[in-house]
Amino acid sequence: MTTIDVRAGRLSQEQLALNFTDAHPALLTGNALVEANRCYFCYDAPCVDACPTSIDIPNFIRKISTGNLKGSARDILSQNIMGGMCARVCPTETLCEGACVRETQDHQPVRIGELQRYATDSFMESGETIFERAESSGKKIAVVGGGPAGLSCAHRLAVLGHQVVIFEARDKLSGLNEYGIAAYKTVNDFAQREVDFILEIGGIETRTNQRLGQDVKLDDLRQQFDAVFLSVGLGDVNSLGLESEDIAGVYDAVETIAELRQSGNLAELSVGRRVIVIGGGSTAIDIAVQSKKLGAEDVTLAYRRGPEQMSATWKEQEFAQTNGVQVKHWLAPKSLQSENGHVSGIEFECTTLNPQGKLTATGELRNMEADVVFKAIGQTLVNTLDAAAEMPETEAGKIAVNAEYETSLAGVWAGGDCISSGEDLTVHAVEHGKQAAIAINRKLS
Amino acid sequence: MADLSCNVGGIKSPNPFWLASAPPTDKLYNVERAFRAGWGGVVWKTLGIDPPIVNVSSRYGAVHYNGQRMMGFNNVELITDRPLEVNLQEIKQVKKDWPDRAVVVSLMVPCNEKDWKYIINKIVDTGCDGVELNFGCPHGMSERGMGAAVGQVPEYVEMVTRWVKESTDLPCLVKLTPNVTDIRKVAHAAKAGGGDGVALINTVNSIVSVDLDQMAPEPTIDGKGSHGGYCGPAVKPIALHMVTEISKDPETQHLPISAIGGISNWRDAAEFIALGASGVQVCTAAMHYGFKIVDDMIDGLNNWMDEKGYATLEDFRRMAVPNVTEWQYLNLKYDIKARIDESTCIHCGLCHISCEDGSHQAIREIKANGQRSFEVIDEECVGCNLCMFACPVPDCITMERVDSGTEYQNWTTHPNNPMRVEDN
Ligand SMILES: Cc1cc2nc3c(=O)[nH]c(=O)nc-3n(C[C@H](O)[C@H](O)[C@H](O)COP(=O)(O)OP(=O)(O)OC[C@H]3O[C@@H](n4cnc5c(N)ncnc54)[C@H](O)[C@@H]3O)c2cc1C
Ligand SMILES: Cc1cc2nc3c(=O)[nH]c(=O)nc-3n(C[C@H](O)[C@H](O)[C@H](O)COP(=O)(O)O)c2cc1C
Numbered sequence: 118m119t120t121i122d123v124r125a126g127r128l129s130q131e132q133l134a135l136n137f138t139d140a141h142p143a144l145l146t147g148n149a150l151v152e153a154n155r156c157y158f159c160y161d162a163p164c165v166d167a168c169p170t171s172i173d174i175p176n177f178i179r180k181i182s183t184g185n186l187k188g189s190a191r192d193i194l195s196q197n198i199m200g201g202m203c204a205r206v207c208p209t210e211t212l213c214e215g216a217c218v219r220e221t222q223d224h225q226p227v228r229i230g231e232l233q234r235y236a237t238d239s240f241m242e243s244g245e246t247i248f249e250r251a252e253s254s255g256k257k258i259a260v261v262g263g264g265p266a267g268l269s270c271a272h273r274l275a276v277l278g279h280q281v282v283i284f285e286a287r288d289k290l291s292g293l294n295e296y297g298i299a300a301y302k303t304v305n306d307f308a309q310r311e312v313d314f315i316l317e318i319g320g321i322e323t324r325t326n327q328r329l330g331q332d333v334k335l336d337d338l339r340q341q342f343d344a345v346f347l348s349v350g351l352g353d354v355n356s357l358g359l360e361s362e363d364i365a366g367v368y369d370a371v372e373t374i375a376e377l378r379q380s381g382n383l384a385e386l387s388v389g390r391r392v393i394v395i396g397g398g399s400t401a402i403d404i405a406v407q408s409k410k411l412g413a414e415d416v417t418l419a420y421r422r423g424p425e426q427m428s429a430t431w432k433e434q435e436f437a438q439t440n441g442v443q444v445k446h447w448l449a450p451k452s453l454q455s456e457n458g459h460v461s462g463i464e465f466e467c468t469t470l471n472p473q474g475k476l477t478a479t480g481e482l483r484n485m486e487a488d489v490v491f492k493a494i495g496q497t498l499v500n501t502l503d504a505a506a507e508m509p510e511t512e513a514g515k516i517a518v519n520a521e522y523e524t525s526l527a528g529v530w531a532g533g534d535c536i537s538s539g540e541d542l543t544v545h546a547v548e549h550g551k552q553a554a555i556a557i558n559r560k561l562s
Numbered sequence: 563m564a565d566l567s568c569n570v571g572g573i574k575s576p577n578p579f580w581l582a583s584a585p586p587t588d589k590l591y592n593v594e595r596a597f598r599a600g601w602g603g604v605v606w607k608t609l610g611i612d613p614p615i616v617n618v619s620s621r622y623g624a625v626h627y628n629g630q631r632m633m634g635f636n637n638v639e640l641i642t643d644r645p646l647e648v649n650l651q652e653i654k655q656v657k658k659d660w661p662d663r664a665v666v667v668s669l670m671v672p673c674n675e676k677d678w679k680y681i682i683n684k685i686v687d688t689g690c691d692g693v694e695l696n697f698g699c700p701h702g703m704s705e706r707g708m709g710a711a712v713g714q715v716p717e718y719v720e721m722v723t724r725w726v727k728e729s730t731d732l733p734c735l736v737k738l739t740p741n742v743t744d745i746r747k748v749a750h751a752a753k754a755g756g757g758d759g760v761a762l763i764n765t766v767n768s769i770v771s772v773d774l775d776q777m778a779p780e781p782t783i784d785g786k787g788s789h790g791g792y793c794g795p796a797v798k799p800i801a802l803h804m805v806t807e808i809s810k811d812p813e814t815q816h817l818p819i820s821a822i823g824g825i826s827n828w829r830d831a832a833e834f835i836a837l838g839a840s841g842v843q844v845c846t847a848a849m850h851y852g853f854k855i856v857d858d859m860i861d862g863l864n865n866w867m868d869e870k871g872y873a874t875l876e877d878f879r880r881m882a883v884p885n886v887t888e889w890q891y892l893n894l895k896y897d898i899k900a901r902i903d904e905s906t907c908i909h910c911g912l913c914h915i916s917c918e919d920g921s922h923q924a925i926r927e928i929k930a931n932g933q934r935s936f937e938v939i940d941e942e943c944v945g946c947n948l949c950m951f952a953c954p955v956p957d958c959i960t961m962e963r964v965d966s967g968t969e970y971q972n973w974t975t976h977p978n979n980p981m982r983v984e985d986n
């Protein structure tokens with residue numbers, strides 16, 4: 118029999134502060150110049166194709182090397198208004214840097230993400246502006262959900278001269294940038310500073326604590342506005358499908374990360390001594406690493422398939438391991454064990470691929486003790502967004518859209534995690550918002 | 563082990579690497595350490611007549627390129643700022659302590675016979691191996707009628723060289739300024755005056771950069787700047803050409819040359835020697851990295867000579883001179899085409915865009931199954947080398963000879979040449 122050990126304040130304030138500083142500190146000017154000069158300025162560069170927002174990467178890097186930081190930031194931000202956040206959170210190893218010809222040449226890609234951060238940070242610090250609003254169109258658009266997709270859409274619509282109202286359920290804008298992204302990726306309240314920067318354009322009214330289906334109705338929005346953009350993200354999480362999943366000590370990773378991100382004092386958060394994370398994506402990595410950084414002694418990430426199948430990139434897996442997380446593959450949770458109504462361990466079943474390539478249990482069992490278990494096996498759309506209204510059609514659990522990001526409902530567009538068919542990444546959400554704004558503008562003018 | 567000893571117009575040293583007249587050679591303390599590091603000789607920082615000159619603060623400018631520091635360097639410094647007597651004492655001491663090394667004294671005094679004879683009399687006592695006449699300094703001293711102001715007028719060069727040769731038997735090198743249209747004219751004058759050899763190049767007139775806030779050239783001295791003298795790796799091609807001009811000229815082909823300009827390693831030195839230099843001098847590279855670089859210079863030259871079977875410097879000196887010809891004699895039948903090694907290609911597209919926008923539209927971009935590749939269109943390729951230089955992967959693009967190798971025709975007999983010689 119073990120004793121459940123969950124408590125707050127495992128580490129000193131100093132240690133916590135150290136653990137939660139920037140995981141990848143900003144480039145200093147000298148290093149940025151050296152790095153910028155490593156770029157070959159490729160023709161028709163593969164990195165540009167690999168960027169979901171098609172930033173002209175060689176051009177912005179060249180501008181860094183010539184000291185034209187404003188021009189550099191303009192190249193980035195005109196394609197991706199969240200270029201600052203994306204520079205911090207994009208898994209560049211599978212995007213631009215994965216396509217860099219220097220990766221092909223010697224596995225030392227140009228550090229595009231860090232250069233992008235250098236350019237955008239310098240620009241944001243300068244307090245200058247690069248966007249000007251077009252003449253007022255007289256059109257009003259409602260954006261529901263103020264995360265990356267919503268903000269990107271709102272900004273582009275504002276630039277194009279439209280009037281925008283953002284309805285946001287939470288009390289802060291920025292979506293998962295504020296509530297989801299790992300703390301050490303976006304320090305010093307960057308998410309909110311970026312929101313302020315985006316809203317500077319003007320013409321965007323923000324209404325927080327306004328939840329669609331509760332405080333506002335889709336039917337009303339469709340009547341009062343010329344267009345509606347849905348960017349509500351994914352409000353639900355997948356469940357393990359195990360018995361007594363709601364016992365104490367079993368948590369939803371996304372919810373816990375949100376608490377962590379909003380906590381004013383990390384020493385007050387309770388942390389298990391032994392933590393097991395179930396999942397194979399970046400949320401799993403993030404909760405595992407953050408648990409470790411909060412002082413958990415043993416953190417094990419258990420995934421039911423192999424390293425190649427994990428949606429977390431090789432770099433994220435490596436990051437977890439260098440931060441002391443034990444990553445175990447081919448383990449599927451079978452049952453939860455508990456002690457006095459609190460989780461105390463998990464029984465796993467070993468898995469393998471059968472000759473047909475299908476995941477099957479081998480019958481072998483493994484027991485692991487745990488004080489805390491995190492579920493990080495994916496998020497889903499809340500399917501009752503606005504029960505009273507006619508809702509757009511869905512496809513594979515997400516809102517269905519056409520190539521123009523238009524839903525099955527006339528005048529309603531959608532983007533971000535709530536539609537995405539591929540990976541759920543900030544950068545995709547930003548691109549959806551931008552493209553939807555361009556499509557809405559085309560439709561309205 | 564090859565024999566690296568050299569003789570430049572009668573001045574001998576155990577190896578061809580000398581430090582050029584500049585800050586690294588301005589005092590005993592430096593020269594001692596340079597000799598300990600292995601340098602074959604020094605040309606002492608230029609001496610003048612007392613009272614010594616004064617220098618400004620903020621003296622150097624630099625051109626950094628793509629992260630490479632100091633690929634070009636410039637200065638607005640003048641000659642030595644120490645009293646003549648102090649320099650003379652130290653030169654004497656150094657020569658006594660290092661008898662096998664070349665100690666050459668660089669000189670610059672006003673352009674009159676009295677001053678030149680005075681300074682020569684002063685330095686013979688030091689036991690130095692020779693003198694170098696600084697007719698090159700392009701800034702400051704030239705405003706006072708010295709340095710390049712003399713070096714740009716062949717008659718003055720000849721006259722001063724003669725005064726010097728009349729007053730001493732010491733070997734005399736004449737250091738030339740590159741800031742002239744025809745370097746051969748000045749070399750002729752040096753020879754006519756009795757000079758035992760020439761040293762070139764001194765620095766090139768330059769403004770390396772402009773401070774766009776102060777709106778003043780750099781280095782900026784209290785808001786103002788002056789043109790300076792350019793040197794370092796950037797000037798090597800200019801120096802190679804000027805050395806060649808003198809090596810090829812029938813009148814000066816046997817005139818010893820001490821080559822200077824952007825020499826940073828043994829390879830640079832070997833190139834100058836192949837074009838006719840007897841020895842070389844180094845300034846910027848030593849100012850950048852310190853005296854220790856001479857280790858690789860000696861070692862690298864030795865290994866390369868052993869590999870090639872050259873026992874002495876004379877074995878390969880001037881070997882490249884006959885291959886420098888006039889354009890009109892180049893073989894127009896020689897034909898090369900670019901070849902791209904697909905196995906090392908990283909698909910950066912620079913060969914395509916450089917040829918497309920900058921040359922002959924001879925490299926096609928092919929996109930298939932999301933992959934791109936690049937293909938040379940032989941009929942369009944003129945064999946210019948541009949793509950090979952733009953390509954960041956070593957040896958990915960090479961040039962292949964495609965003509966028969968047996969035909970020869972040059973411009974002198976080409977049908978398009980209105981002045982062709984009919985008789986082939
Ligand atoms: C833990 C975690 C870590 C992640 N880390 C990374 C990372 O490192 N890099 C990366 O690229 N991506 C990461 N992601 C994914 C990324 O955060 C999302 O892809 C991105 O935020 C999606 O943007 P969005 O605007 O579509 O949705 P969200 O960011 O979810 O924003 C949706 C917004 O809508 C609001 N909303 C929801 N329902 C309603 C309603 N009914 N009415 C009104 N408003 C509503 C929400 O409050 C929220 O503000 C991570 C995700 C998670 C969960
Ligand atoms: C700071 C500095 C001072 C120099 N002073 C002299 C000098 O006093 N006399 C002289 O003949 N040349 C002087 N030179 C020129 C060098 O001797 C040499 O000719 C020139 O720098 C080219 O060689 P490099 O490319 O190796 O530097 C000076 C050069 C520099 C950089």
Ligand code: SF4
Nearest residue numbers: 917943944946947949
């Ligand atoms: S050698 Fe010159 S012309 Fe030929 S392909 Fe290369 S760049 Fe084009």
